[in-house]
Structures are given as C-alpha cells and as structure tokens.
Amino acid sequence: xxxxxxxxxxxxxxxxxxxxxxxxxxxxxxxxxxxxxxxxxxxxxxxxxxxxxxxxxxxxxxxxxxxxxxxxxxxxxxxxxxxxxxxxxxxxxxxxxxxxxxxxxxxxxxxxxxxxxxxxxxx
Numbered sequence: 001x002x003x004x005x006x007x008x009x010x011x012x013x014x015x016x017x018x019x020x021x022x023x024x025x026x027x028x029x030x031x032x033x034x035x036x037x038x039x040x041x042x043x044x045x046x047x048x049x050x051x052x053x054x055x056x057x058x059x060x061x062x063x064x065x066x067x068x069x070x071x072x073x074x075x076x077x078x079x080x081x082x083x084x085x086x087x088x089x090x091x092x093x094x095x096x097x098x099x100x101x102x103x104x105x106x107x108x109x110x111x112x113x114x115x116x117x118x119x120x121x122x123x
C-alpha cells in the first residue's frame with residue numbers, strides 16, 4: 001500500500017522540476033543551470049507572503065509591531081530567567097495558566113514597587 005503524496009516534501013517545500021527537453025532547447029540554459037541537466041526550483045507554500053514582508057518592513061505599523069513584540073518577549077525572558085519560570089510546576093493547561101498568571105502578577109507588582117520607590121515623595 002502506497003502513501004499518497006501531499007505535494008510537499010518533509011522540509012515543507014514543494015519541488016518543481018523542468019523537463020530535460022525544455023531545458024535543452026532553452027537559449028539561457030548555460031546561464032540558468034550550468035552544472036545541472038534541468039532546472040529545479042523549491043518553493044515554500046507561504047513564499048508569496050514571504051515576498052511581501054520586505055516591502056512592509058519600513059512602514060509605521062511594522063515598527064510599532066516590532067516595538068510591542070520586543071516588549072512582550074523581554075517580559076517572557078524576565079519570567080524565565082529572573083523568576084525561574086523555565087518550567088511550570090502545576091500540571092495541565094489550567095495549572096499552567098494559573099501559575100503563569102501568578103508569575104505575571106508578581107512581575108507587575110515588582111514594577112509597581114519600583115515606580116513607587118523611585119517616585120519623589122510629595123512635600
């Protein structure tokens with residue numbers, strides 16, 4: 001019994017192969033595929049989206065998104081490294097959620113304590 005092909009390889013890429021007849025008759029064969037008999041092209045299913053991303057890289061929305069993502073990732077890194085939350089101790093999705101909420105609350109309280117300590121006292 002054979003397994004039906006999905007169209008993509010194990011690496012997630014779809015491979016396109018030109019026929020030897022088409023490549024042999026092409027005037028650009030020496031430039032296109034000098035060391036191969038035919039042209040082989042690998043394309044990711046989301047390649048069209050990947051092509052659009054560089055055009056969006058300079059926009060204001062992209063810069064705002066990058067700034068927000070860095071902020072959130074730094075909070076996660078702080079939880080993992082400083083507060084030792086590399087592994088969750090409570091079991092199951094509800095336990096993990098509860099433990100994470102407690103850690104986030106502790107992180108927010110630490111921020112609040114820093115703000116109140118650093119703030120000048122009213123005279």
